[in-house]
Amino acid sequence: MITLIQLTMRVLMRLSLAVLYLGLTVSMLKAQETYPVNGVQDEREGLYAFTNATLFTKYNQKIEKATLLIRDGKIEAAGANVTVPSYAIVYDLKGKYVYPAFIDLYSSYGTPEIRRDAAGGGRGFNRTQQFETDKPGAYAWNKALKPEFRAYENFTVSAKDAKGERDLGFGAVLTHQMDGICRGTSAVVLLGEEKEHEMIVSEEVAQHFSFNKGTSRQSYPTSLMGAIALLRQTYYDGQWYKNQHEEVNLSLEAWNKNLGLKQVFEVRDWQEALRAAKIGKEFGVTYIIKGDGDEYQRLDEVKATGSSFIIPVNFPDAFDVEDPFAAQSVTLAQMKHWELAPTNAGRLAKAGVNFALTADGLRRPADFYGNVRKAIAQGLTEEQALRALTETPAKMAGVEAELGSLEKGKLANFFITSGPVFDEKSQIYHVWVKGKPFILKDIDAPDLAGQYTLTVGSTAYKLNVTGTPEKPDMKIVVSDTSSITVKQTMKNGALTLSFEPEKGKGLVRLSGTGEKGKWSGRGQDPSGAWLDWNAVRQGDAAPANADKAPGERRGRPQGGGEKKEEGAMAKVTYPFIAFGRETLPQAGTYLIKNGTVWTNEADGILQNADVLIRDGKIAQVGKNLSAAGATVIDATGKHITSGVIDEHSHIAASRGINEGAQASSAEVRIGDVINTEDINIYRQLAGGVTASQILHGSANPIGGQSGLIKLRWGYAPEKMKIEGADGFIKFALGENVKQSSFDASTRYPRTRMGVEQVFDDMFTRAEEYAALKKSGKSYRRDLELDALQEVVESKRFVTCHSYQQGEINMMMKVAEKHHFHVNTFTHILEGYKVADKMAKHGAGGSTFSDWWAYKFEVIEAIPYNGALMNAQGVTVAFNSDDAEMARRLNQEAGKAVIFGGVPEEEAWKFVTLNPAKLLHLDKRMGSLKPGKDADVVIWSDNPLSVYAKAEKTFVDGIKFFDREEDAQMQKEVASERNRLIQKMLAAKQGGEGTQAPRGRRFNTEYTCDDLDDEISEN
C-alpha cells in the first residue's frame, strides 16, 4: 500500500535526484573539460539497478529484497521500495548480498615509490655521519620531516596496485607516503582506474607521523627519544614561525597549514601509542593512531589516550616449533601474541575504543578475510567488523558524505557477494567503484552442481558435478571406488568438456550450450568421429570425497583459527612477557620479624629486629613490633635492608639509549621511552634493586635527560617514574664523546680540548637564552636550551660520565664558571686522584667497584677508588651501567670492603643511601626509617656476600618479587609455553602457515656505548 505521503516523497525525491543528476553531469564534464576528445564524445549515463539483493545500506542496516539504483557514479536510491526505471540496466541479485565498499585508512596506494638514499647509513661505528638535510630548497633542517609532501599532488592511478585491495572489497583508501617522521598529508582516493582527477575524493585529509626516520640518512635522530624530541621541537618551531619574519621555511609553512587537518600517527606497539598520545597532549592534538594490533595488552591505558585507532589484522603466523631447541628462541610473549592477536579488535570494541580496520601489513592480502573471521571468532561482532571497515573509517577520514554507506547521493562504491561477507564460503562477484564495475567472478555463472546422465553418441555415463559455480568439479562415476575426471571450461555460456573414457585410448571432446540442467551439443570421439551429446540433470550431486576445505578463499586454506576458540587461552599479564601477573600487585601491611636490620640510620645494624611496612611506607623499625592485620614474615637468620638503588642504569628503555648524532642532545628524555616490557626489571628485583636512574648513554658531551624509575614491574610506563623526582641530565667526557673508536668521525669534538669548548659554548648559550626569555622579547623556544637553562640555573642536575682526572677537574671548573655544580660524576674511575677537589666542589662519585683496563682512559683505574673518595668525604655510590651487574650490586658493594677496607655498614650505603642522596631521593629512600618509602629487601645472608639472595623485594610496600612465587611462575611459564607449542604444532598440522622460529624483539641490554641507529628502515 503506498500512501499519498510516500507518493509525494517519491516525486520530490525524483525531482531532487534530477537536480543532483544535472549537477553531477556538469561536474563530471568539468573534470574532463580540459581534455580534448580525439573522436566522438562517449559519455554514458551509467544507470544500473541491482534488484532482489540483501542490501546493507549501512553497517547495521540490512534490507532484504532491496534495490540499489546508481547513476553516473552516485547512488540514486537504495532500499526496499525503489522504482527501477524501465531503461535501467538491471542485475538480478537474488540470493546475493551488497555491501558498501570498504575503506582502508592506511595505505600508500598511488604515491611515488620510496627510494632510499644511496649514500650514507650503516650502523654503530660504521655509520656515515650526515649533520644536515641534503634536500635542496627552503625545507626543514631534518630530512625526516616532510610536512610539505602532499599525497594528492603526487598521486597517480595504478591499475595493478588498485586491484590488490579492491579485490578484497575495498573501494577507497586514505593514502600517504610512508616515509619519515612527519610524512606530509594524505588524500582519500578511489580504487578505480579512471583519471586521477576523478579518483581523488578528498585532497588533504590528515597529516601523518611515525617514529621511523624512513629513507633519511641524516644522522639525527638515531633514537626513539630523539624522534620524539624532534617532533616536539617542530611543534614549537611551527608556533614560532607564525610570528617571525627572519626566514622562509616551506616545511614549517606546510606544517602550520597541516595542523588544521586530522593527525595520524603510526606506532609499533602500544607503548608507542601512549608516547604519541603524550606528545599530542602537550600540543592539544588527539592523534588517530595506527596501531600494531597489540593494544589489548594494555587496554586501559590505550583507551585513556582518547584516540581513535586504525588496527591491522595481520595476525602473526604460528611459529614452526617442531625443533624443540630452535623453538626456545621464541618467547612466551610472542607465542601468546600469536594466540591473542585475533582477540584485539573484539577487546577494543568491548572497551568502547573507536577503531577502523586496515589491510595494511598483511603479508598475503588473501589472508584478510580469514583473519577478520578469526577476529570475529574471538569476540568481534560481524556488525562491528563491518562498521570498522565502512562507516568508522569514512567518519575518521571526514568523507562520510561520500563513502561508508549506500545512501542517496553518496558515491556508488559497493561490492556484491554470494553470501554474508564474512561467511567463509562467500565469494565476491563485483566491486563497483564510483559506478564502474570490476568483475572478479561471473555473477551469472550457472550452478552446474548435480547428478547428470551424460549421453555421448550411444554411450551413457553417470556424471557427478560438485564444487562451486565458478569451479565445478566433474567426474564420471564408473564404480563406487573409481571415476574419470572430466575437464571443463565454461565461457560466455558455452560449455566444453573433455575426458578419457579408457585410459590411454584418447579423449572425447564435447562442446555445447544449455541451461537449467539440460545441456547438449556436438563433439568428437577419440577416433575423430563427430557425434551428438547431451547431459540431463537427474538430481543433487553425491557428495565428493576429499572436498576442499570450506575456508578456502583465493586458493589458500585457512586453518582452524577461525573457529570459536575452545579450551584455555593465554592470559593478558602485566607486563605481557614472562613473569608478568594477571593483576597488578598492591601494597600490603607486612611485619618482617626477627631479622638483622641494616637501618642505614644512626641505629646502625640491629640484631633480631623487626620492620613494619604499611600504606607503602616504612611504619616502624625496632624490636618486638606488632601490628594487627599485618602479614607476618619470619626473617630469622635473614637480613633486612632498604632497596638497592642503581645510579647508572640503561634498562627499561625502548629503541636507543644514545641520541648521539650531535654533540648535544639535551632535548631528549629517557622518560619518554620507558619500556615496561623489559625482563631486566624483574631480574633486578630478584637482585634487590628497587629504583634506578635510567641514563642516556655517553656518545656525546651533553646527553639526554634521565628517567628516574622505581622497578614497579607490570605498572604502566608513566607509573614507573618516580613522582616529583628532580630532573637529571647525562653529560660525558673522554674517549666516547671524542669518538676515539670511530676513526672516520667528523663530529666535533675530537679532543678533550674541544669537549671543554662544547660545554662552555652551550652553557653560554643557555645563559643568553635565559636572559632573552627574561627580557620579554619574543624568542624561539628551544628544548635543548630549555634543559641547559635548567642546568645553569641549578634546577636540573648533572650526572657526568668521566674517567681521567684532568677532564674531571675541567668539568668542575666549567661548571663553576657558569655558577652551578656537577651533582655526580659517574664512572669517575680516577676520582680518587681528585677526590679532594670533588668534595670541595660538592660532586658525588658513582663508580664501578673494580672495572678497569677496558680502554686507554681507564688504565689507571683502581678498585680502591670508592674507598679513597669516600675517605675524602665524597658521597660514593657503586653503579652498574650493566643489566647483569645491576642484579648483584649488593656484592659489588662488598668489594669496597675487600679493596680499601671500607666498613661493611658504610659499604652497604654505596648501593643504597648514597645513590639516593646523589639522586636527591634520600628523603624518601635509601634507609629503613619510618616515613620513608617501603622499598625493602629481605636477604638470605649478609647482603654484601656473594651468597646472599634477595628473597623478597618490596617497592612502595608492594611485594614485586618473592622467590617462592618466582618458583611457581617458572612452572607456569614452562607449562604455558608448552601449551602454546602444542597448539602451534596442531596449527601447522592443520595446514596453517608458519614462520621460522625467531626471537623477535630480542631483549636488548644497553650500555653507555651503544650507538646503533634504532629508527632507521634497515
Add this chain to the structure above:
Amino acid sequence: MMKNTLKYISILCLSVLAWPLAAQAPVPAPAQSQPIAIVGATAHLGTGQAIENSLIAFENGKITVVAPFSGQDISKYKVIQAQGKHVYPGFIAPDTNLGLIEIGQTPATQDYAEIGDINPNVRALIAYNTDSQVTPTVRGMGVLIAQIVPSSGVLSGQSSVVQLDAWNWEDAAYLADDGVHVSFPNRQRFSFATFGLDDNPQYDEQIKSLKDFLSDAKSYCGNKSAGKEINLKLEAMCGLFDGSKRFFVHANSAQDMTQAILMAKEYGMKLVIVGGADAWMMTEQLKTNNVAVILGSTQALPGRIDDDVDLPFKAPRLLHEAGVTYCLGHEGYWQYRNLSFQAGQAVGFGLPYEEAVAAITLNTAKILGIADRAGSLEVGKDAILFVSDGDALDSRSDMVTHAFIQGREIDLNNKQKVLYEKFKEKYARMKK
C-alpha cells in the same frame, strides 16, 4: 669491624714495602729455597674435600704434606701461621686472553685475534706478555694459572696453559699448545633486520666448510710420507686426531653443541665445550659422549627472556648433579680476578662449597690436561696455592695474603696497589 680494620692495616704495610718496585709488574719470585708449612688453616683441597686445621707443606716446589695438623714436627719449615685462614689450590682461569691484551679498545695492545677464518696454526703462547700490568691484579685474587686463548674467525688458533709468574713466555708455559679453538658456527644469530635471533642462512655452508677442512686435515695427518709438502694449517691439526690436543669448541646453544659433538665424534677428537649456556639441558648427551664443559660466567644474564632468572647461577649445580665434567670460566682478561666469585655465586644457588672450589681448580686442571701437576692440594703436585684471610669465594671477605707458584712465593703487589698508596700519600700530606 675490628677485623676489617686490621686487614686494612696489614695490606697497607705490605703494599708500602713493595711500592718503590712496582712501576713495573713485580719481579718474578726466586725458586723455593726452604720448605714451607702452612699451619692451622682450613685447606680446601680442590678435590671436593677440605681439611680443617690443616698442615700443608711443600718443598722444592712440590707439595709434600697434606694432612690435619696434629702437632707434627714443623721445625724444619718456614711456618706460616694460618689459624682461621684458608688455603686453596691456585685458581685456574680457562679461556682468557690475559696477557694477549693490555688495554681494550686499543688495538696496538691486542694480540688475540688474527685475521682470517682458518688459523689453527697461530699460537697464543708466543704473544703472551709476561709483563702485563693486568696479570698481577688477577693473581692477587688467587688466580695462578691461566689458559690463554686466541679468538677470531672460525678456527682461531692454539691456546696454551701458563703459570702467572714468569720472565718470558717460555718460562710461563705450563702446557704449551694444549688445543685448537673453534668459534663454532651459530645456527641462530642476531639479526639487525628483526633486532632478534634469526636463522643463520649460511649455517649449512659454514658447517660444511669446517668439516671439509677437518677432512683435509685428517687426510693430511694420516699420510706423512717423506718429502710431502708441509702445510702449516693442516699440520697444526694433527694433535687433534692423535688425542694429544683438545678441540675447544666455543658454543652456547644446544643446537650448536649437538653439531659439535657429532663433529668431534666423526673425526675422533677430544671435545671441550667452552661457554655451554645450554649444557644443563643436554647433560646425558654430554656424559655419553665424554664431553667436558668450560662454563661461561655464572654472573651472566640468562640467554632467553623466558628463562629462570637465576639460570646462570644454577647452571654449575645442574651440571654437577648430572655428573657432567665441567669447570667454571669467566670472560675477558682483567675480569678474571673475579673468577672466584663465579664459583661463590653458584654456592649461593646450591652448589656445595668444596665442589665450587673444585670447579675453579681440579676440574679445570683435568679439562685442560694438567691435573697430574696442578689443580689440587695433593702430595706430589706442584705447590701452586695461596693463603687467604677470608673465604676466597665471597665478595666481602676474599683477601689473599700469600701465594705460591711451584713453591715460589710471588709478589702480590700490583699497579693498582701502587696507585692506591700514591694517592693515599697525597691525602696524607694534605692533612699535615
